[in-house]
Amino acid sequence: MKKSLWFIIGLVIIAIIVVMTMQKKEEGEVALAGKTLKLAMDADPVSLDPHVQLSGGMLQYSHMVFDPLIRWTKTMDLEPRLATRWERIDDNTMRFFLREGVKFHSGNPFTAKDVKWTVERLKKSQDFKGLFEPFEGVNVIDDYTCDLVTKKPYSLVLNMATYIFPMDSAFYTGTDESGNPKDAIVKTGPSFALSHESGTGKYMVTKREQGVETVFEAFADYWDINSPGNVDKIVLTPIKNDATRVAALLSGDVDFIMPVPPQDYDRVANSENSQLITMSGSRIITFQLNQNRRPEFKDPKVRLAIVYAVNNEGIVETIMKGTATAAAQQAPVGFAGYKPDLKPRYDLEKAQALMKEAGYADGFTCSMIAPNNRYVNDEKISEAVVSMLAKINIKVNLKTMPKAQYWDEFDAQVADIQMIGWHPDTEDSANYSEFLVMCPNKETGYGQYNSGNYCNPKVDELVLASQTETDPDKRSAMLQEVEQILYDDAAYVPLHWQNLSWAGKKNLNIEPIVNVMNFPYFGDLVLD
């Protein structure tokens, strides 16, 4: 009995050793194959179908596996990708000339019909249909020319073209084994497009275990041979815990991490082996003051007093440790509506005087809600604002909650002051106003996240006019006027724009591939 037990244990040990030595060899073979980037992000792409969800993560994925018609550069200019050039034909039509000789991962050639197919699919996607609502569709002129047609003149045609990542129409046509159409956009169950991809991008997904690991390998027939990028393989691992993600970089287990938690900026920047890149972002963090719930907030003086009482530069310095930019308007530098002379205005005495003028020298009590795991330091920021408002005798009862519960409460407007952060999907100024400050209107969908119920017909008029204004200078003037009105009215309480952050080993040239949209162009990454 005992002898046979030892025999079995012995066999198991031998088996393990054999398996281990075999694997050693495999590792050695892989090392010869080319440059590999080990990438750790806080989450991995939720699916392989670029149209199933509109989120930063999915767009980052799209830039790796697909190519857009055109894309933003670091300086917010547009550069040709699958479209080599474009020209306006008339008020409603933009003509795109497509790159020739481009192949999809499946081997199918890329032509104008793929663009048409992709735009039609975007118009069906629950997440993208809103953005593509102004578009009539695509007219195919010939294999390498097509017209993008809008219903009426639209100022953001090119912004939207950065979201058109042509998909392989032949590959996604037909039905899968279970008889469902391959192009179905499915949010609730398995589908062909969720687990298969064929784009024109530099990388093909060769292995994917959701939430564990995604392996991207370079596509041999990739069109952009002028790109300096020399990474042949990317292994993406999601590491959710901030401390673990930083530890993985510092210990050398991964080469590149994003995002970097602000509390570790110094550690990463000072380490011998790693470098840190940060950039002011475009996500604005704000508080909305609900005028329907609190008559006090209807008085612009009270709203102004609150803006004067909130020391947002102080919050940036102490709570955000300088990893954000204090804001006085919605759009940051580089956006059409940015007005340089609007500055943060903390002045406690002025705030107290305004409260007195408004007849609320003794203040009042109100409620506030904020998420506690959505934005960087969201809970601490709201606590700081509560204590700042106490100085002008506004007593605030704060309740914070996880994001899974927050948005329903936000929509129900359960509190007088509510926190919201916004990043415009269109990378354009008007988008902030459309969602955050235009008069709430269920039919048009404008003001969907305007829980302050601020409503100013002049703002609505200007924002709507900007949509059809195709002259960039005139449009910019309109959007700047909007920011000025919101500033004077204290329509909401602006806090700051969160910084974006990336970190990697020293041999990575990170700087050239990152941008304010937070879509690192990994195809162009150079590893020394």
Add this chain to the structure above:
Amino acid sequence: MLLFMQLDGLMFAFTVRRITQGIFVMLVISFLCFTIQHAIGDPVRDIVGISVSAAEREALREKMGLNDPFLTQYVRFLGKAVQGDVGMSFFFKKPALKVILAKAPATLELVFVSSLIIIFASVPLGIYCAIKPRSILSRTIMGLSIVGVSIPVFLTAIMLIYIFSVELHWLPSYGRGQLVYIGGWGSGLLTLDGWKHLILPSIALSSIMLPLFIRLIRSQMMEILETEYIKFAWAKGLRKRRIWFIHAFKNTLLPVITVGGVQLGTMIAFTILTETVFQWQGLGFLFIEAVERADTTLLVAYLMVVGVIFVVVNTIVDIIYGLVNPMVRIQGSK
């Protein structure tokens, strides 16, 4: 012969009772999950972008059947659960049970290795502390065990990562490393890389239970060393080792097994913390993420699977207990 038939009958009654209990536990768990799932949040929010209109979200909610009355949803769930279908995970877009089974090996291997550490460290240390209660080493062990119990698991885990991964570069900081797939079971136990990845998480996980078991074994053993039959054994002139390891230790084991069975459940709870810190792709990590995403089907399925594990483990402990100590009869016998 007659005796065996009687035993069979007893076993049968015992099994039936256990299964009924198990089903009852499942019903209670699923009902509780269903009642609280609205408090967890709205799953639709997580599967659409933030700028999607309220009408679109409403349509999706309707399609997913989330707008139906509570009882309709619960009865529909039970009807499918009977057929082995506990629903589709909203996030993974796959059957929830499949997702859970795919992640189970990670957690089971972690718990297994931690248990090994606990067993092979606590037994010798516990015995030593009982035999030589006044030695400096014993006092150090007891002192450290107090510290071990008091430090939270996630702190232990982060400290281990900083010492052994970031500073010393000895061990990897996250994940499971290279896996070998045997059937559907992705195992890290068969590769050197897999073992390297296992070391830190399993030490972190055992850090809570290990001191507890050392103390338990020590106190049990010390009590038993005072009993009459041990004194008799000394008087008979038996060798030290025989008295310590055969006579005393065997009797120490009984309560340790009982506590061990109960603590296995606690261990599963602590995997949630350990797995989050080490990005260990197991059930605990899955659970935390499901809570954050309000992936309610996955949550319900997870809690039901854990319920099954508890029922099974307790049953096994009861059986083992009966085997080790004939004085304890299996419930169900008269």
